[in-house]
Amino acid sequence: MEWVVLVSVLVMIILSLLRVNVIIAIIAAAIIAGLMSGLSITESIEMLVSGMGGSANTALSYILLGAFAVAISYTGIMTMLVKYLIRVLTGKKTMLLLVIAGVACLSQNLVPIHIAFIPILIPPLLKLFDKMRIDRRAVAVALTFGLKTPYIMIPAGFGLIFYGIIKEGMESSGVAITIGEITKAMFIPGLGMIFGLLVAIFITYRKERDAIPGAGGIVPTNIKEEDTVVTFNKKHLFTLVAILGSFIVQIITDNLIVGALTGLLLLFLFLVIPFRKGDQVMTEGIGMMGTIAFVMLVASGYGMILQETGAVTALVDVSSGLLGDNQALIAFILLLVGLLVTLGIGSSFGTVPIIAALYVPICAAAGFSPLAIAALIGTAGALGDAGSPASDSTLGPTAGLNADGKHNHIWDTCVPTFIHFNIPLFIFGWVAALIL
Template sequence: MEWVVIVSVLVMTILSLLRVNVIIAIIAAALTAGLMSGLTIVESMDMLVGGMGGGANTALSYILLGAFAVAISYTGITSLLVNYLIRVLTGKKTMMLLAIAGVASLSQNLVPVHIAFIPILIPPLLQLFDRMRMDRRAVATALTFGLKAPYILIPAGFGLIFHETIVTGMNQNGANITVSESALAMLIPGSGMIIGLLIAIFITYRKDRDPDSFVGESGTAAVVEATNIRFTKQHVFTLISIFAALIVQIITENLIVGALTGLVFMFLFLVIPFHKGDRVVTEGIGMMGTIAFVMLVAAGYGNILTETGAVEALVEVSSGFLDNNHALIAFILLLVGLLVTIGIGSSFGTIPILAALYVPICLAAGFSPLATAALIGTAGALGDAGSPASDSTLGPTSGLNADGKHHHIWDTVVPTFIHYNIPLFIFGWIAAIVL
């Protein structure tokens, strides 16, 4: 049973690297896990479908955020930002990448649209990237940094949800900790991501890359040229709608309600005519639907791993021979967390599972609450970078592959795994030892 997680994740990883569609790869991994656990193919598929409901909230959130992002794009307000970036940063690759990382970071706290901004902002910049001979793998790492680092380091917006999930999971399993302490524990692992970003921008992808060498997948959208546009009252109403969505999301801690609020305000202000409502929602589904469905299938896969006891068996076997060696225990727990979260692809969704398994082991071994939080938070975060099923990798690909020149696995997943999962693992291991 302890081999179920390892083998199924390997199946998903190998198929993904061979350029098999990520949805098919996850389904194959789920069926492998089910069969190895003694289920039939029909039982495995039923459990996969039954577990997909666990990702319904996330999937609906992404679709509504996609519709909200499409509505925002209709006003042309994103063109103002694109034109500014083109005017100020053309020829300045390093500054462009840092600016993209900064804009992405805002999507986690200030304007809570998460990945929905990427298919709106990035496609108009693709031709500029090609003229600058910019390596799109660098752009992917910059975007993923902005989608991950803020919630790891800052307990606000998505970060507040992340750290509250850690705190709730630990408190329910007998380890008391506060949100501020959880954020403190993640400072060391989060600093590893900063180092990974700097290495990607200044060392790994610093050289020019010939656009004709890109081997991507079929395009996901038409590349849109940025056009000159003036700031109007429509843009004022758009900003008010964004602000309203932010406030409601913070108050309710619900992305669906926040996105709906933003859409309603844009229709009430007539920023988007009522007769275009169907078109906005349809395009939102088209833009984010694939990502939402991947997250649903990944939730079903996670259901198989947890319901069959595969994750628990792996943790028990891994921890059974560790004695009280803190360095070795931390290393093994992070390695197990990496395997589990790479398969499921969600940090928020796997933390409750990891907390239930990790806290008893850490308490018995004498880890401090801060060290335990660092282990759980880092293990969860490992699933958001370098997983084919993660929104933090699917999002960048949705924008960068708009012209069919960017491959999800080789141009997004592999670079983000190298530059973020490796330093996260190392710095998370150090945090567990020193805290």
């Protein structure tokens, strides 16, 4: 039983590296996990399907955010932003990558639309990337940095949700901690993310590289080139009001679905988007985010199989039974378990509740401080989010960068983000657990 997680995750990773569709790879991993746990193929699939509901809220929010992003793109306000970036940053490769990382960070806190901005901001910039011969792997790393680092380091927006999950998981297992203490605990792991970004931009992907047609395995979509001059007008003002309204409602209700619906409704009420285009907006929103949403659903079902069959618990038990009271070794093994589990499930937020209940008793018995335990849980949950074929932190960048069929999800997004974020995050998180 203790090998279920390792074997099934390896199956998923190997199939993905062989360019098998990620949904098929996750289903295959889920069936392997079920069979190794004593379930039949039919029972495994039934459990997979029943567990898909665990991410229904997330999937629906992504679809609605996609529709909201499409509606915003119709107003032309993104064209203004893209033209400004092209005018100011053409030839300034490093600055462009840092700005993209910064914009991605804002999508997690200031305007929490998560990955929905990528398919409307990045495709128009692809010709600029090709003209400047920017290595798209660097862009993928910059985007994933912005999608992941804010929730690791900043207790606001998605970060506040992540910290709340850690706090709840620790307190339910008998260890009291505050949001402020979790912020301190996650500072050192967050430095690992910054280190990984700087290495990618200034060292690994500094050289010029041409994107290869067909590398993404899809038929290129029509990327519109806007030659007309767009000036700020009343529609753009109402668009900003809708974005602000969506942000305020999300903060008040703590619900992305309600926030996205509010933004869409305001755009229609202000007649920024004609009512007759409602079907078109939703259809394109589903086209933009539907694959990502469905991957998240299937990954949730896979996570349920690992949890319900006791595979994760068995892996932690067999690991902790061999560790004794060696804190350095305990921290290393627990982080490794977190990496494996999150690589499979693809969701750091979904992983934390699973591992918190298992980690807290082990860490408390070994004498770790509450800050060290928080650092371990937070880092273990975040590990694997970058690099996982099923993670929105990798699926989002690929959705934008592969609009012209020149960017491969596994080799151009998952592998680079795994190397530049999971490795330093693992090391910095391990150090944090030992010194806090």
